[in-house]
Amino acid sequence: MNRSSALSTARTSRHKRTDYAVCQPRLLSMLVSGAIASMLAPSAIASTAIPMAAAAMKFDSGFFPGGFSTTPVDVSRFEVANVVLPGTYRVDISVNQNRQGREDVTFSTLPDQDNAVPCFDRATLIRFGVDPDKVARGEGSRSVEDVAAHQIPDGPLCGDLSTWIPGATVVFDAGEQSLEISIPQIFMDRSARGYVDPSLLDSGVTAGILGYNFSTSTATGSGRGTQAYLGLNAGVNVGDWRLRHQGAINWNSQSGAVPYQNTATNIQRDITALKSQLIIGDTFTTGQILDSARIRGVTLSTDDRQLPHSQQGYAPVVRGAAESNARVTVSQNGYTIYETTVSPGPFVIDDLYPTGYGGDLLVTVTEADGRKSTFSVPYAAVPQLLRPGVTKYSVSAGQLKQYGINAEPFVMQAAVQHGVNNIVTVYGGLIASEGYMQAKGGAAISTPIGAVAIDASTSSTQVPGGGSTLAGQSFGITYSKNIPETGTNFALGAYRFSTAGYLGLQDAANLRDMADRGLDTSGVSRQRSRLDLNISQKVGAGSLFLSGSATDYWGGSVGRQTSYSAGYGSSWRKINWNVSVQRSLAQAATLTPEQLRQQQFDNVFYGAGANNSRAGSSIMLSLSMPLGNAGRAPTLNSSMTRNTGDNKGSNLQVGVSGTANEDRTITYGVSGNHNDSGNSRSSTFNGNLGYQGSVATLNSGISQSGNTGQISFSASGGVVAHPGGVSLAQTLGDTIGVVHAPDAEGAAVGGTVGVTIDRHGYAVVPNLQSYQNNAITIDPKGSSSDIEFKDTSKTVAPRLGSVVMVGFETDNSRAVVLKVTRADGASLPFAAEVFDAAGKVVGVVGQGSKAFVRGVEDSGTLTVKWGSTADSQCQVAYQLPAPVKGKIIADIVQGQCMNGEISADENSTPLGSTEKSMNAKENSSF
DSSP: OOOOOOTTTHHTTTTSSSHHHTTTHHHHHHHHHHHTTTTTOGGGOOOOOEESSOOOOBBGGGGGGTTTTTSSSOOGGGGGGOOOOOOEEEEEEEETTEEEEEEEEEEEEEEOSOOOEEOOOHHHHHHBBBBBBHHHHSSSOOOOOHHHOOOOOSSSSSSOOGGGGGTTTEETTTTEEEEEEEEGGGGGGOTTTOOOGGOOBBOOOSEEEEEEEEEEEEEGGGOOEEEEEEEEEEEEETTTEEEEEEEEEEEEETTEEOOOOEEEEEEEEEEEEGTTTEEEEEEOOOOOOOOOOEEEEEEEEEEEGGGGTOOOOOOOEEEEEEEESSSEEEEETTEEEEEEOOSSSEEEEEOOOOOOOOOEEEEEOOOTSSEEEEEOOOOOOOOOOTTTTTTEEEEEEEOOOOOTTTTOOOEEEEEEEOSSSSSEEEEEEEEEEETTTEEEEEEEEEEEEEEEEEEEEEEEEEOTEEEEEEEEEEEEEEEEEEEEEETTTEEEEEEEEEEEOOOHHHHHHHHHHHTTTTOOOOTTTTTEEEEEEEEEEEEETTTEEEEEEEEEESSSSSEEEEEEEEEEEEETEEEEEEEEEEEEEETTTTOOHHHHHHHHHHHHHHHHTTEEEEEEEEEEEEEESSSSSTTTOOOOEEEEEEEOOOOEEEEEEEEEEESSSSTOOOOEEEEEEEEEEEEEEEEEEEEEEEEESSOEEEEEEEEEEETTEEEEEEEEEEEEEETTEEEESSSSOOEEEEETTTTOOEETTSSTTTBBOOTTSSEOOOOOTTHHHSEEEEEEETTTTTEESSEEEEOOOOOOOOOEEOOOOOOOOOEEEEEEEEEEBBBOOOOEEEETTOOEEEEEHHHHHEEEEEEEEEEEEEEEESSSSGEEEEEEEEOOOOOOTTSSSSEEEEEEEEEEOOOOGSSSSSOOOOOEOOOHHHHTOO
């Protein structure tokens, strides 16, 4: 029998509502124990953290009404304070203050000890991070006998842990159901923080997944029409292998559907021994050292996610502003990688899938009236310093799949980084393709004034047809520095292509493709130099930022492209405010130096230049503040934008947004804006409503400007097929958890807004961290009141792309309140125990001759014992009514407790149950 002490469910029971928690049978036993302990002498009361040897104590039975003179009760089990009985306890375990999770621990008794002590084994200690070899070696010189005495043996280890590990301590807090283990650091496996033993990683179950992102909008009035977008992420998991597919399709009422775009299809798995990922199929090479490219073939590369607290896969954050319920499209290298609808005002997209470290992102904002604005987000990673001895690599081979070209040449890429010491990291790479070769080498250096990376590249490109060869070199330098004392972060990246003959992989592929088709290649643009600048500075209560990029080209029609932005954001009382400026400029390559200087002068002062250039700038001020002090008070948002150049004009916008319910699953927003574009003026009303549910995320919007309007709708979510059935999800990330809590419909899953257990007992946790410990919790609020959770927290460490099952044990057995007296009408003795037919303790008698019991059959006999003799016990026969699921907290059974063997028919008082939910007044009687 898995027996716990009266305290063993105290922690779990607190997760239930108050009226239910009070009636837990073991909790009642704890209350009884507490009542008796309160009668003890103050000096005798022990600490809540239970020692291994409990002190015996006596109490004055006269504190009980009438004493024990009439009905003596065996209370010897209460004469030792905070005693821990033998059995299995589900406890929260921490090792050196690092949480290990919640699991079952066996407690056993030892000779001459009142308290049961926890038992471990060698494998468990190793899992907790103990290094047995270090324990055996000890610290400093030790005798052979001492070393032998501290060998950690196989089998159960019960008792003082310091017997096997010098200096180790264990403290069990019965009230909190927590086990704190302290082990000297010298005996621990000194892995990096957050390290998860590969043997504990969960590969998940065989499953199928389908994630979708759908958006549509319909315009009314003069520009009427409908367009839609559907993005899909599908996959199948079998063992350690994952099949993944990403694609999209667009449709509009004028031109119909655009052919389905296969963004990527591949199979992948991790190689734990190499801390790497193997991908077969479509993938984007990292671009961290060499040019990023889309390749259909085989890629094996270091997976930083398998390294504890290392740099994770990178994708930039996209920030912008919309004037209406707009559609935002993000593309890279010609491929649409993300599309969604946003409400009016500033927006942030921070959940892009990493698709490589190279290739700027093109962001297109399509307003409700059809107006479009575009801007680019630099997406280039600089070489990074590595820890000493760490090596990262990437090897790829396959066909180059580049958007817009017919040729698909075979290409091979190989790159490597190695941390030589704390100061220097060296890196290099090689690209080989049909008619093209590139080699690169460099070093990153850590200096007191910042980190510097310097590299050099050389390339050779054979041009088809004429037989000519273009060759050149490129030199780059990057610098970064963070000054915490002043709140300054400075990053500078400068890449200069010193010769016209240097071509990157994508430029070379484009040029060779044009030459194959007989086109003129003399006008092909190639980067000549590029300068990137990013600075942020803490100023007062806010932060100032400045970012910019300037690119010069060889050949082509554009000589230079420049863009920069600057801003400052802060708060005053409840008001958050931000002011920013953005500016972009494209200059033609045919300008003379004198024309360029005049062009720059005109653009600075007038916002527009000569006919062979394009310039534009915008200045925006935004304010936001809550309308009230309540937690769900709506927020007032306002912004004013002034544009120059091609989009000359101004825009003023005011709106209110907030959440409509306590769970924050329903969001709303209304706004109005006035746009003045020179000769054109318009006012627009916008409204949007969103719902983040357990099975999908829905958003809708409406905009109206004069006779032109737009209605938009978007939905995202997913479907997961797992061994327990099919479950819907509000979204799907790379790694997924499926929670199973039988009969717990409505219980909330912590960490993700809106995720609850469905009627089948399942819920999908959409985003888990791969190769890291993830704590998954359940809040019983919202579930049926007749459900008891045996635990409400689990820890899992999944592999990338896995679908892991996380089970929570629940108990929906019948709960009964006994309100019975003895045959002579006297009350049952206080603290008497109640046993079921199998001899299991199911409750304890409290005040007023009442006892709360759980886990009983619909009919049978319960035995009440207050001593070891035959006349110190009686039996209660009962017959419960038919259960009413979700309505009954506890059935109340009234009658008499008879001596001797009885049945329900022999009971002098009928024991018909009364279906009734206990109220606060009845609870207080315990």
